[in-house]
Amino acid sequence: MAIEAARLSPSLAAAAFLARRPPPALFPFSLRRRLPLLRTLASSSGGDGRVVALSSSELRKRRGLSSSSGAAGSATAGDEKLRSLRLLFGRPDVGIDAYIVPSQDAHQSEFIAECFMRRAYLTGFTGSAGTAVVTKDKAALWTDGRYFLQAEKELSHEWTLMRSGNHGVPTTSEWLNDVLPSGCRVGIDPFLFSFDAAEELKYSISNKNHELVLVGGMNLVDEIWGEARPKAPEKSTRVHDIKYAGIDVPSKLSFIRSQLAENGCDALVISMLDEIAWLLNMRGSDVPNSPVFYGYLIVEVSTATLFVDSNKVSEDVLEHLEKAGVKLKPYETIVSEVERLAEKGAKVWLDSSSVNAAIVSAFKSSCDRQMKKKGKVGKKVGEKEASSDEPTTRGPGVEDGALNAVFNVSPVTLAKSVKNEAEIEGMKNSHLRDAAALAEFWCWLEDEVCKNIPRTEVQVAEKLLEFRKRQDGFIETSFDTISGYGANGSIIHYRPTPENCSSVGRDNLFLLDSGAQYIDGTTDITRTVHFGEPSPRQKECFTRVLQGHIALDQAVFPERTPGFVLDVLARSSLWKIGLDYRHGTGHGVGAALNVHEGPQSISYRYGNLTALQKGMIVSNEPGYYEDNSFGIRIENLLLIKELNLANSFGGISYLGFEKLTFVPIQSKLIDTSILSPSEINWVNDYHEEVWEKVSPLLSGDSRDWLWKNTRPLLDVTQ
C-alpha cells in the first residue's frame, strides 16, 4: 500500500520543533504537509472516497444522502453542532476563542476506533485525513487532494474547505494568526496532539501572541456528541504465540531496562499501540486493520504496568502478563501514574513525537510542584541521585532542567522494526498463503471478466476477502482494499463504495492494492493488470514502473545507508521520460502488526535518516498515475538481508533485499523492447520462484492460471 512518506518520519516533526523552524522543503514536489496536524490516515469509517465529475449544485443536492456513517451524521446537523461547540467556548472552565479538532486518537494511530472520530462527527466530512478549526465566527476544514471533492460534498455551507497543498492555502496556524485578533486563546484536547505537535503549534501561533490552551478533563466534541457517541471498543485481547513472536516478554523487558540504564532513566512511557502489542506479545482488535488494543505501558527498572480496560484481559492473557511481571491498571489512570513518577523523582524517557501533550504536561506540572515543594527533586528510584538544579544529560535525547525527562525516540521503535527469526518465518509463511489466495482470486477475476460478467470494484474486493478468509490464520484485511479500475486507479488512495463504483472491464487497467493480517504475519501487495488490449502508452508506463521496481529490488548497499538514498533507483526509469509519482517508494511493515510502521522508509523526502538494517521489512512500490486515465503500481514486500559478496570494501556489511511477495506480474503489460537482458532475467527468475513456491498450495484452475502467468518472457531484444 502506498503511503505518503511524511508519516513515517515522526522525527522530522520533532526536529522541526527543536530547531524552531518548519521541516526542510520537500523535494522534488512542492506539496508540503504539516505534521502531524494533517496526516495521511486511511479511514476505517464508511467514508466515500470516490471522485466523480459532478457540478457543485449536484454535489450539494447529493450531500444529504452521501454520509451514511454513524460517526458522521448528516451534514445539515453539522451547523447545530457548531453552535453547540461555540457555546462551550465561553464556559468558565474552558474560556477559548478557537478549538482545533484533529483526526487523531490519543495514540497517534493510523486506524482509530469510531468513538474517537470526532472530526468526522463534528464536520460531517468522513475522509480519513483532515483537521477542523472552529473560531467564534468561522469554521474551516483542512484536507488534502484525495478528499477535495468528497469534502465539498459533505461539508455544510458554514464550513470553509482548505485545500492543503494548493497554492496560497495557509496552514491551520497561519490561518488562526490571520483570522483571530492578536492575543487569543486557542484550545486543543491535549490527548489528541503529540507533545511535539502541541509545541510546534504553540510556537507558530505565538507569532500573533495567541496562547495555546490545553483544555483538560474533557473533549469538547464529546460533550456535544453526548449519549450518541459510540462506546469505546471492548474487544478481547489475546496472547501472540511465542512461536510467532520469537522472543518472550521478559527478554524484551530486559532489553528495554538495559536501554533505560544506558540512558540514565528510571521509566519509559509508551503510548504507541503497536509498540505495546509488540513488547507484551499481545494482540487485540480495538481498531480495524491493525491487531492492537488501546492501552499505555510504563516500564520501570523493576516493574511494568499496562494501562488497559480490564474487561479486555482474559485469564490466559492475565497469566501471560503475570509471568512477565506486568501489572494491570485502568486505562484512565495513566495520567495520575505519570504524576506519581514525577513525585517519586523518577527520570522518565518520553518519545515526544508520539506521547501526547496531556501526559507530558501532567508530568511537567508534577515535576514543577515537586521542585516548589522541596526546593529540589527528591530521592530517585533505583540507586541514582540527582538534583534538579544540576541537570546532567546522560542520554542522547533532549533534556529539560525542570522536566526530569529525556526526550528521545522510543527504544521499542527500532527493536520492533528489526525482525527476529520467528517473525521472519511467520512473514514468509503468511506471504505464501496470501499468494495462494491471490492466485485463486486473479484466476477467478480473469475468468469473470472474460465471460463479461459485470463485477464492481467493491465486489471484486469482497471476493478477494473470501479467498483470503479460506487461508489458515487469516484475521482481517491490513487496510481498506484499493480496488481501482481505469481512471479510479489514478487516485492513489482510492476507496470504492458499493453506492458508487465502477465495474472492472476489459478496456483499461485495473489496480488492486490489498493486504491481510494473519496470525503469523502481515501482507501488502499491489498488482496492476489489463484484461483486454493495453495501449502502447500503458505498456510503456507499466514497463518503466517495473524497471524502477526491479532496480530497487536488486539494489546492494553498504550498512548505514538511509532509505532515501535508494529512492532514486525506483524513479530513474520514469524520470528518463519525464514521469514521476507523488508518493514514497517504501514503508516499513510490522510482523503480524501495523501494515505501516517506522522508523525506516524509502522516500524522496530526505528527512528520515534511519539506516536500513538487516531484518527490517520494507515495501517496494513505485507507481505512475495518469490523471483521469489510469493508475499503475507494482508492490512487493522485501526483507533486508546481509549479503555475502566477493568483496567488502571498508570492512563493513553490504545489504540487499529478499522478496517476500510471490504473485505474478502481468507479462502482457511488459514492453520487453525497453527492458535490458538482466531485467528480463529478473522477471523470468521471479516468475520461476513464484511457481516453485506457490504452485504446491494450489490445484485445478488456479494452478493452471499460475502456470500460464509464470512462463518466461520472450527475449525480443537483439
Place this chain on the structure above:
Amino acid sequence: MAIEAARLSPSLAAAAFLARRPPPALFPFSLRRRLPLLRTLASSSGGDGRVVALSSSELRKRRGLSSSSGAAGSATAGDEKLRSLRLLFGRPDVGIDAYIVPSQDAHQSEFIAECFMRRAYLTGFTGSAGTAVVTKDKAALWTDGRYFLQAEKELSHEWTLMRSGNHGVPTTSEWLNDVLPSGCRVGIDPFLFSFDAAEELKYSISNKNHELVLVGGMNLVDEIWGEARPKAPEKSTRVHDIKYAGIDVPSKLSFIRSQLAENGCDALVISMLDEIAWLLNMRGSDVPNSPVFYGYLIVEVSTATLFVDSNKVSEDVLEHLEKAGVKLKPYETIVSEVERLAEKGAKVWLDSSSVNAAIVSAFKSSCDRQMKKKGKVGKKVGEKEASSDEPTTRGPGVEDGALNAVFNVSPVTLAKSVKNEAEIEGMKNSHLRDAAALAEFWCWLEDEVCKNIPRTEVQVAEKLLEFRKRQDGFIETSFDTISGYGANGSIIHYRPTPENCSSVGRDNLFLLDSGAQYIDGTTDITRTVHFGEPSPRQKECFTRVLQGHIALDQAVFPERTPGFVLDVLARSSLWKIGLDYRHGTGHGVGAALNVHEGPQSISYRYGNLTALQKGMIVSNEPGYYEDNSFGIRIENLLLIKELNLANSFGGISYLGFEKLTFVPIQSKLIDTSILSPSEINWVNDYHEEVWEKVSPLLSGDSRDWLWKNTRPLLDVTQ
C-alpha cells in the same frame, strides 16, 4: 579532480554551528571530518605527498633531506620555532595557554600564497591539509590519511601526529578539552577562521570553560617567521574579457544590489577570492592554479569598493573598474571600513561561512560601541530606518539584534555557479583544445612506454604541461597533476615529486588526473589506462567504475533535485560487488576560475541541499582504489541542461547532462560482458563524438591515435 565533498558544503558547517551540534553523521563512511579546521586542500608548496614503505627509523633518518620547501624549513629547526612561539604566549598583549594554526589564508582559499603557509612553516609538515595546536607543553598536528606517512617523516619528535579519521583520535577541541586544565585561554588568528568556524570552536571548548581568544593585530607564527617570511604576492591583475565573462560588471553589481534590497541590507562584504574575480570580471595570479588575486569587496547601494594592493592594478584594470563605479582602497583597510559601515548604521550582509572572524568581530564591536554611544543605531544609509531595539528579520538569513547584520550565503555563490552563454561557450572551446593536448599527450606516452623509454610520473606530468602550453589561451594547471602509476594510483590525492616517484610502465594501471586554466575556461579530467595486459580484476573494477560514470552521465532528474540524490547512481555498480570509493562523485567547476567551486555537489554526504540547476557545471568522477595495488578514476565535466522530453510530469522541468570533456576511455580496460547493450552504445556514441569534435584539431600520429582509440567496442553480449 576528486574532492572530498565536505568542503563544498560551507552550509553544513554553518548549520552545525547554528544548531549547536556537530554535523550529521556522514554515511556510508565513518571518516568524519571537522570543517573547516581540517579541510582537504591541495598544496601548492613542494610537499612530498608520496607514500612509501619505509621503517620509521628510516623515515626519521631521511627527515632532514625531505623538506626542501622554503616555507617548511628543516624539521630540527621546528623545535626552536615551538620555543619561540611559546615565549609569545606569555606576552601581556597575548596571554594565552594554547594557539591553533590552521592551513587557511584569510579568504578560505583552496590554493594559498607561500607567505600564508604558516602551519607548514611552524610544523615542518608540508602536506596541504592539517591543523597544528600548540600548548605550553604539547604540540600536535592533525592531518588525514593521505598524509600520515609524510607527516611522520616531516614532524620533529616534539610533535604528536593526530591521525584524523582513525578510531579514537580526538578532534582538536576534544584534545584541548582533554589536555588543558579547565578555564584556559585558547588563541587563534581571527583572520584565519571563518566566523562560523570560530563560533563552533568557541562552543566546543566552552565545555571545559576554555575561552577563545581572538589574538588581534598579529599572527604569532609571522612574529617568529620574521624577515625570512616570503613577501605577499604582487602579481598584476587583468581584465577578464567580456567575450568570456558574458555579463558586464555594472549588470552584475546591479544584480547584487537587487539582492541587497530584497534582503533589506545596505552592504555586502565579500571575501572569497573567486567571487570577487567573477563579480568584477577580473583575474589575477596571486596563488597557483586559480586565476584570482587577494582582495576584499564591499558592495553598497550606490558604491562598490575593492580592497586590493594598488600595485596590482594596471591602467587597464583601473579604467575597467572606474567604468563600473568601483573604487579602490588598500587591502589592509577592510577592517576599518567594516567598522565605518557599523558606525553609519548600515545593515550588512555577511556570509559567515566564508567571511573571517576578524571582520565579523570588528563589525560587531563597532555595532556595540554605536549602541552604547547613541542608545540606538543611527540613521542608516539609503532610505531605510531601523533601530536596534526593534530588530526586524527581513531576509531569510540569521539576524542578531545587537549585530546589525544578516548572515546568509553570499548572493555571488549561486550566481557564479550558473554559467551564462559566453561562459558555457568558453568552457566548451577550452575543453576541445584541452582534449587535443591530451590526445597528443596520450599518443606520445603510449609510444614512449611501448618503446620501453623510462618516464617518471613527474616527467609525464611535465610533458603533459608542454602539450597544454601549446594550446591557445593556456595559462597554467588548474591543480597539481595527480600522476600515479600502480600502487601510487590508489592514493586519491597522490602527488609525485622528482626525488621520489615511480616510472610509468606496462605492468599496472596508470591514473592521471589533471586540468588547466585557459583564458576562456577551466578543465579537469581523469583517465586510467594500462599499457600492457590488465588483469581480469582490474578490468572488472574499471568496468564497474565506468558503469557508475555512465549511469550518472545519463541521469535525468526533475528540477529542484539536490546532487546527493544522484550520487547512488555512480556507486550502485560497485556496491553490487561490495566495492566503493571514499570521495564524492562530483564537484562544481568555475568558468576560467577555481577548479573546485560550490554550492552544488554530487556526494554521499547529504548535508548539501543545493539543487542542481541548468547552467551549472559538475564533475562526474567515480573511482575505485585498491590499497597498495592500483587506482581507477574516470572523470568528465558535465554541463547541466534542460531536457525536452515527451512528458513533463508535475509541469516542471527535467534536467540532464551534456558532456564537456572529449578524451577516449581506454577500451582495453572494459569488460564488455558486464556491460548492458545501452552501456556499450554509450561508450560507442561517446567515442564517435570524441572523434568528430577533436580530430579536426589534430594531425599525424595523434590523429591516428585518436582514430584507433575511438573505434566501437565489439558487442559481445548475446
